Amino acid sequence: MHRVRLLIMLTAGLLALALGIGVAVWYRSAPDATALLALSLPDTHGVEQPLAQWRGKVLVVNYWATWCGPCREEMPEFVRAQRDLGPQGVQFVGIAVDKPEPVAQFSKELELNYPALIGGNDAVELTRPLGNHLAALPFTVILDREGHIVYAQMGPFKSEQLRSIIGKII
Amino acid sequence: MRSLKGHGRVLVAGVAAALLSFASWPLTAQVDPLPPEKAFRFSARLVDAGTVEARFVIADGYYLYRDRIHFAIEPAAAGLSVPPLPEGTIKQDQFFGPVETYRGDVVVRLALKNPKPGEMIVIAAESQGCADIGLCYPPTVQHVALALPEAGKGPAAPNAAPSRAWFN
Numbered sequence: 001m002h003r004v005r006l007l008i009m010l011t012a013g014l015l016a017l018a019l020g021i022g023v024a025v026w027y028r029s030a031p032d033a034t035a036l037l038a039l040s041l042p043d044t045h046g047v048e049q050p051l052a053q054w055r056g057k058v059l060v061v062n063y064w065a066t067w068c069g070p071c072r073e074e075m076p077e078f079v080r081a082q083r084d085l086g087p088q089g090v091q092f093v094g095i096a097v098d099k100p101e102p103v104a105q106f107s108k109e110l111e112l113n114y115p116a117l118i119g120g121n122d123a124v125e126l127t128r129p130l131g132n133h134l135a136a137l138p139f140t141v142i143l144d145r146e147g148h149i150v151y152a153q154m155g156p157f158k159s160e161q162l163r164s165i166i167g168k169i170i
Numbered sequence: 171m172r173s174l175k176g177h178g179r180v181l182v183a184g185v186a187a188a189l190l191s192f193a194s195w196p197l198t199a200q201v202d203p204l205p206p207e208k209a210f211r212f213s214a215r216l217v218d219a220g221t222v223e224a225r226f227v228i229a230d231g232y233y234l235y236r237d238r239i240h241f242a243i244e245p246a247a248a249g250l251s252v253p254p255l256p257e258g259t260i261k262q263d264q265f266f267g268p269v270e271t272y273r274g275d276v277v278v279r280l281a282l283k284n285p286k287p288g289e290m291i292v293i294a295a296e297s298q299g300c301a302d303i304g305l306c307y308p309p310t311v312q313h314v315a316l317a318l319p320e321a322g323k324g325p326a327a328p329n330a331a332p333s334r335a336w337f338n
Contacts, residue, residue: 066265067238067298068306097308106265124308134205136305154203156304 041117044104212312234299236270249283287321
């Protein structure tokens with residue numbers, strides 16, 4: 001009987017310890033948007049655009065490139081979502097790992113209605129701790145109005161998936 | 171005692187599972203693609219004292235862009251002559267028009283313009299490709315070091331030392 005009680009207590013104690021350590025590990029590994037929001041990148045006209053200017057909005061930061069077919073394929077939906085959800089405080093920002101000329105040309109063709117910034121290696125390196133361990137494209141991060149990262153995804157969104165995530169924090 | 175040990179094991183497994191589940195960030199939706207150096211595995215070997223056979227082995231479900239493959243050699247004085255790459259499969263791209271891609275193996279014979287017997291050379295292969303699951307990799311550079319044979323000897327065994335870097 002004693003042995004059973006001891007076992008129960010030991011189990012409870014260890015579970016509490018696991019919970020404590022688990023929370024600590026999670027807290028430390030939860031991605032931090034500080035570095036992302038501190039970014040300032042040029043747009044296709046060479047004008048520096050600090051990401052912090054969109055604080056207070058639901059921010060969807062999409063890493064893409066013109067040489068990335070899957071990136072381009074999902075962008076028309078971003079344009080529609082910006083048009084539909086923009087009035088509710090949703091801001092899309094594209095960070096192109098690319099040269100300004102093809103980005104400007106593609107933005108024009110797509111009638112891009114949100115900023116296209118030009119990012120280099122450093123901008124992509126920032127995404128590794130956010131879950132983009134291969135620095136692959138597309139990669140999208142969604143921040144709530146307080147600037148906390150609520151979602152990050154490597155690879156394109158499935159239809160309606162993006163709006164469903166945004167809908168929860170809008 | 172035996173049952174306590176058994177329970178102990180279960181407990182340890184439970185705690186480990188709890189820790190692992192906490193340690194992984196639950197908000198990230200992850201796919202599980204190969205790293206580029208495994209998706210586009212590069213190797214090179216000496217065919218003779220003045221010729222290097224360069225090869226990309228492309229994993230199933232991945233493809234490389236023909237016009238984004240570039241080779242370089244170090245030391246530059248060894249000189250590299252790159253023939254036209256083999257024809258790829260033409261794919262219509264909405265933005266770029268027709269683009270050629272490779273799947274499977276790509277083999278190119280590179281000629282050394284000024285090989286010095288006994289010299290170490292490094293072949294740098296830049297490539298850029300994508301995965302069918304809807305991901306593209308940034309341009310990646312892989313390196314292979316080769317020892318040129320001493321005068322009058324056959325080619326030495328290749329010393330593969332792949333590494334990655336960004337090109338922009």
